[in-house]
Amino acid sequence: MSSLHDQLCFPARPYSPDFSREVFETLVNLPNPFELLLYQPHLRSIFTPQLELFLSRPVPQRFFGYAVLLAAYGTIDSLRSFRLRRKVILGFRKETSTKANQGKGVYDDWFVVLDPGTGNHPGTVKEFQGNTEPAYRYDANTSATKKHLGKDVDGDGVIDLGRIPEGTYRFKKSTSTKYGNILAPVSKIRLERDTNHDGRFDQNDTVSPKLSANEYATDTFFHKGGRGGFTGSAGCQTLEPETFELFWAVLGSQSEFHYVLIRS
Ligand SMILES: [Ca+2]
Numbered sequence: 234m235s236s237l238h239d240q241l242c243f244p245a246r247p248y249s250p251d252f253s254r255e256v257f258e259t260l261v262n263l264p265n266p267f268e269l270l271l272y273q274p275h276l277r278s279i280f281t282p283q284l285e286l287f288l289s290r291p292v293p294q295r296f297f298g299y300a301v302l303l304a305a306y307g308t309i310d311s312l313r314s315f316r317l318r319r320k321v322i323l324g325f326r327k328e329t330s331t332k333a334n335q336g337k338g339v340y341d342d343w344f345v346v347l348d349p350g351t352g353n354h355p356g357t358v359k360e361f362q363g364n365t366e367p368a369y370r371y372d373a374n375t376s377a378t379k380k381h382l383g384k385d386v387d388g389d390g391v392i393d394l395g396r397i398p399e400g401t402y403r404f405k406k407s408t409s410t411k412y413g414n415i416l417a418p419v420s421k422i423r424l425e426r427d428t429n430h431d432g433r434f435d436q437n438d439t440v441s442p443k444l445s446a447n448e449y450a451t452d453t454f455f456h457k458g459g460r461g462g463f464t465g466s467a468g469c470q471t472l473e474p475e476t477f478e479l480f481w482a483v484l485g486s487q488s489e490f491h492y493v494l495i496r497s
């Protein structure tokens with residue numbers, strides 16, 4: 234088998250299922266997984282995280298495609314967990330204004346449960362449509378509802394909605410009296426917050442150093458969202474109730490997961 238360097242650094246090759254399989258097999262066999270860090274920028278430039286490229290393909294091709302994206306965007310720990318045959322959740326975020334759909338949010342993101350398989354069972358994948366961004370209905374500046382959520386981070390005395398930034402996190406199974414089954418963060422997550430309340434998370438949003446502790450949250454769950462096109466998210470990852478049940482079933486008996494959130 235050629236080295237990862239040979240595979241990636243010779244004239245750019247277009248995406249192909251065979252290529253992703255070849256790269257994946259090299260990646261999972263790297264003697265030193267930290268070597269991966271050297272190649273992540275290049276992997277990101279080659280493998281585009283566009284779900285449209287995958288969804289119409291057969292499962293084995295999708296499996297290797299997502300697995301290479303895990304290697305390109307995940308942490309060493311998430312890849313190590315996958316190598317130990319544990320399921321990993323990928324999130325594909327389509328950047329959407331919190332004000333979309335009259336502030337009710339849009340289920341236009343995807344979650345992928347990537348199952349490395351065991352023994353003679355080949356790896357497999359399942360995709361679920363969902364949402365990774367808060368809905369403006371919870372923004373302190375809207376009068377559409379009275380339930381406003383968030384924490385003030387810019388110091389104007391108005392609470393600011395947050396969302397999980399792209400990156401790798403750990404979640405564990407838990408329960409909530411309100412939602413039933415949930416996945417909860419294992420440790421606090423530093424959120425991005427929409428401090429100018431324009432519905433977007435970008436460089437125009439600011440944080441006061443005195444309030445930096447308010448950037449963090451432990452209540453950004455995976456949970457059942459609303460019906461009727463309302464995502465019910467103030468920063469949580471949500472799926473329509475029927476979809477959530479299917480998602481939960483695919484998680485199986487594993488209790489803790491790496492979650493790699495990628496901009497699509
Ligand atoms: Ca979105």
Ligand SMILES: [Ca+2]
Nearest residue numbers: 427429431433
């Ligand atoms: Ca903003």
